[in-house]
Amino acid sequence: MLVISNLIKRYGRDEPVLKGLDLAVEDNSVVAIVGASGAGKSTMLRCINRLVEPTSGSIKLNGTELVTLRHRELRRARRKIGMVFQGFNLIDRLTVMENVLAGRLGYVNLFQAITRRYPAADIERAFVLMERVGIAHYANKRADELSGGERQRVGVVRALMQEPEVLLADEPTASLDPRTSEQIMVLLQSLASELSLPVLINIHNVAQARTYTDRIVGLRHGTMIFDGAPSDFDKDALEAIYGGIEAPEDEAAPPPEEVRDGQA
Amino acid sequence: MARPDNEESPGTPRTWRKPPFIANPLVRYGLLVVLAAYLVWAFGSLPFNWERISEGLPRAARIFGGGFPPTLSRFDLLLTGFTESLQIAILATLLGVLLSVPFAVMAARNIAPLPIYLLGRAVIIISRSFHPVIVAILFVAAVGFGPLAGILTLTLYSIGFVGKLLAEEIEEIDWGQVEAMRSTGAGYLATLYYAVFPQILPRQVGLSMYQLDSNLRASAVVGIVGAGGIGSTLMNAFGRYDYDFAFAILLVIIAVILASEGVSGWVRKKIW
Numbered sequence: 001m002l003v004i005s006n007l008i009k010r011y012g013r014d015e016p017v018l019k020g021l022d023l024a025v026e027d028n029s030v031v032a033i034v035g036a037s038g039a040g041k042s043t044m045l046r047c048i049n050r051l052v053e054p055t056s057g058s059i060k061l062n063g064t065e066l067v068t069l070r071h072r073e074l075r076r077a078r079r080k081i082g083m084v085f086q087g088f089n090l091i092d093r094l095t096v097m098e099n100v101l102a103g104r105l106g107y108v109n110l111f112q113a114i115t116r117r118y119p120a121a122d123i124e125r126a127f128v129l130m131e132r133v134g135i136a137h138y139a140n141k142r143a144d145e146l147s148g149g150e151r152q153r154v155g156v157v158r159a160l161m162q163e164p165e166v167l168l169a170d171e172p173t174a175s176l177d178p179r180t181s182e183q184i185m186v187l188l189q190s191l192a193s194e195l196s197l198p199v200l201i202n203i204h205n206v207a208q209a210r211t212y213t214d215r216i217v218g219l220r221h222g223t224m225i226f227d228g229a230p231s232d233f234d235k236d237a238l239e240a241i242y243g244g245i246e247a248p249e250d251e252a253a254p255p256p257e258e259v260r261d262g263q264a
Numbered sequence: 265m266a267r268p269d270n271e272e273s274p275g276t277p278r279t280w281r282k283p284p285f286i287a288n289p290l291v292r293y294g295l296l297v298v299l300a301a302y303l304v305w306a307f308g309s310l311p312f313n314w315e316r317i318s319e320g321l322p323r324a325a326r327i328f329g330g331g332f333p334p335t336l337s338r339f340d341l342l343l344t345g346f347t348e349s350l351q352i353a354i355l356a357t358l359l360g361v362l363l364s365v366p367f368a369v370m371a372a373r374n375i376a377p378l379p380i381y382l383l384g385r386a387v388i389i390i391s392r393s394f395h396p397v398i399v400a401i402l403f404v405a406a407v408g409f410g411p412l413a414g415i416l417t418l419t420l421y422s423i424g425f426v427g428k429l430l431a432e433e434i435e436e437i438d439w440g441q442v443e444a445m446r447s448t449g450a451g452y453l454a455t456l457y458y459a460v461f462p463q464i465l466p467r468q469v470g471l472s473m474y475q476l477d478s479n480l481r482a483s484a485v486v487g488i489v490g491a492g493g494i495g496s497t498l499m500n501a502f503g504r505y506d507y508d509f510a511f512a513i514l515l516v517i518i519a520v521i522l523a524s525e526g527v528s529g530w531v532r533k534k535i536w
Contacts, residue, residue: 049447079449089440093462102458106449113454155444162448 001027002048002166002198007057009043016055017043019222025166028196030189032209035219036242041202044219045168048200049081050074062165079106082159084188086171088151090158092144096135099143099154100126103161122161129157133187149180156187160195167192169201173208181205185212206238331511338509342516345487345497352414352493353479359415360422360479361472367423368430375434375442375460388431391424400486411492418479418486425478426471430464437463473528480524484517
């Protein structure tokens with residue numbers, strides 16, 4: 001269970017990017033966060049694992065306050081927060097297996113990390129998860145030799161290696177073609193229920209958000225203006241979130257039964 | 265941009281020219297004028313003594329003449345000198361390249377806190393601010409004639425050069441990989457080993473090869489001021505008016521540099 005309350009983030013002296021956000025996410029639910037570029041989606045996600053420092057407010061993961069953690073406690077907390085990135089952020093020059101095992105870096109010591117002497121249980125878990133998403137045969141390939149969809153699977157497996165209590169996905173499909181991005185959405189959705197994880201997905205593609213998630217949260221200018229079931233996400237909500245903002249046409253109202261190309 | 269132009273004269277074909285490198289015409293032509301003025305002043309005021317130059321030319325011809333044909337009569341001397349130079353260059357490169365990594369990390373603004381960054385930059389700037397010959401003179405004074413002075417000199421030289429370029433490389437890495445490692449809960453050093461080092465590895469290998477080249481060349485120069493190696497042999501040959509042997513040494517130096525350049529180019533291509 002992840003509870004965000006009155007979260008504010010301000011860069012320098014500018015207008016805050018997040019203006020007092022409140023959000024509670026139950027275990028086992030997939031939440032889509034939609035909003036135009038600059039609405040604060042990415043900042044919100046990064047505040048949760050403190051890649052971005054919140055200005056004020058509170059974020060609690062299963063009762064642990066994340067905002068005040070420092071150094072060792074912060075790293076311990078980050079182990080429980082898996083993150084999947086838009087650009088995959090794999091270590092290109094390392095093998096797929098090394099990338100996957102990197103998800104355990106918060107658990108092993110420096111010597112184990114440098115010499116790649118990971119515990120046998122970690123290696124077993126890595127193989128199980130890679131088989132689950134169909135990339136086990138790439139274990140010894142270099143990460144930059146894989147296709148986009150395969151690389152994002154590596155990214156997802158790396159996050160799952162952390163044994164996370166929450167999974168954050170920052171536009172995980174925006175760098176992928178439509179077909180592959182659907183596969184990744186299906187994967188995230190089914191993993192959430194298999195592992196009973198709360199999953200927060202920043203997403204530009206409203207159609208995919210409606211199809212693959214249980215709940216949609218709409219942000220505009222750092223404020224939450226929609227929170228409800230995908231079925232309630234209608235034209236008015238769409239207009240409220242994207243309306244009057246330049247160039248929203250790519251995402252505007254694709255027919256819900258057929259997923260159209262979500263242009264990155 | 266071209267539109268208003270087009271509306272004024274719809275019939276004529278539109279033209280385009282590359283924008284000048286320096287946009288302001290005053291600055292552009294001003295710089296040319298300043299350059300011309302400098303050249304006139306420099307040539308007018310530097311003392312070129314044409315008489316002495318014309319006297320010196322026959323002497324130069326004599327030295328060159330004495331150098332031909334080059335002779336390898338003292339091959340053993342040449343060999344000892346070169347072995348020592350090679351040892352100096354390789355040891356200094358190894359030490360310098362290894363030590364340049366921590367200093368480069370310290371001197372990269374994106375991963376080092378400000379005080380550490382300033383310290384790292386200071387070390388690199390100081391080791392870069394003197395030419396190896398000057399550093400060699402200092403070290404020869406400090407530790408005496410011989411290869412140790414050469415090794416210390418070239419190590420410092422390598423730290424400065426490799427450290428600076430490596431720090432710049434670190435500042436340009438893909439930050440996403442660092443974010444990804446941080447978000448797994450990895451500590452600072454683990455993040456460094458996983459997210460930073462793989463990204464700078466090809467560059468580091470290339471720089472090391474280049475530095476080996478450069479140290480080979482420099483080891484000949486620092487030898488001249490007494491820091492051991494082929495430079496000392498060369499200096500002695502000149503001192504004894506053994507021009508034919510000195511020329512042989514120069515030719516071998518060229519050959520060795522060419523060979524090392526070829527090898528380093530090949531290795532750099534392989535590692536990429």
